[in-house]
Amino acid sequence: MTVSKTPALDLTKTVRAAARDDTGEGDVLKLGELSELLGYSLKRAQLKVFDDFIHCVAPLQLTPAQFSVLLLLERNPGRNQTEIASTLGILRPNFVSMLDGLESRELCVRMRSTNDRRSHVLMLTDKGHAILARAKKLVATKHETRLNELLGPEKREALLGMLAKIAREF
Amino acid sequence: MTVSKTPALDLTKTVRAAARDDTGEGDVLKLGELSELLGYSLKRAQLKVFDDFIHCVAPLQLTPAQFSVLLLLERNPGRNQTEIASTLGILRPNFVSMLDGLESRELCVRMRSTNDRRSHVLMLTDKGHAILARAKKLVATKHETRLNELLGPEKREALLGMLAKIAREF
DNA sequence: CGATAATTGTTATGCGATATATCAAATGTA
């Protein structure tokens, strides 16, 4: 991002802001070095974001994991369960019940592959496409918009880039 | 991470897929709008970071949650279970077994408060202080160092600041 | 003061996500 040219000053500000819990004592507990722990902030932020996602998309009753499956099926129709699951970091045994849920709601279908009759070809149904379209709209207008208001577009992009890099290379 | 199962046979496929990365469908599934989803990157990054943390601090057998408890006890000695648990976002019932584990390893102690005999005053033991000191060193030299090498100090601080803001205000 | 409400730690319990072992059917390979 563009802030990489404002090192010293922004750095101290950020440090002080993050560590402002060690000024004065009172009723509130001091986080101390906890606020410098990446995993701690990462997990608390993730919980908040998931919570907001679930709330925003509540009328459609889709969890973040289910939404990610639908998105991946839309973008990659005709793949089998192993491919979809492994791409999302889901173990195959756990993906079975997940698909059961989506299929029972008629959002997607399993069809035996003609090439390889072991595997199931996965596809969204019309209803699945429709629900996904509505979900995307809700996520865009309610969920992601909120992040933009909090961080601004460029910092939001910088954040996404850093998170992707960590997920990829850490 | 998930791409390691490719047998030597699909080399041609992989090469072709890499040569035409924006046309048709190839070997690798496309994430599509998934990479723009904050929650998705957030969760995958968090899993990676926790995994690395556990690996780095493996000789001391401390989970991220346990480490955070020890850190908070060091910084805030004499608090009760409700205060520590709620600060970390842990529900009191679940904090009981967590404390049992730490206390059975003699890393901390519960003492009945003289003011309020309902509550337990929590404190680190000498062993708890020692283990925490060693854990801090491992985290600093192995874990956080790795993040600095990946992002650089200023981007790392920017990331922490944004995550804290999300955890706080989202 | 005394009756009632609230707090603290605890137990029990359920749910969901995650992990491994195992299986039958289908396919690949020596």
Add this chain to the structure above:
DNA sequence: TACATTTGATATATCGCATAACAATTATCG
């Protein structure tokens, strides 16, 4: 053909997280 691998599935165990309920203690208020 015989053996190994892959795919989807089942069973199962563990862990994190959530709620209800309880005894002991303390706070509140009539």
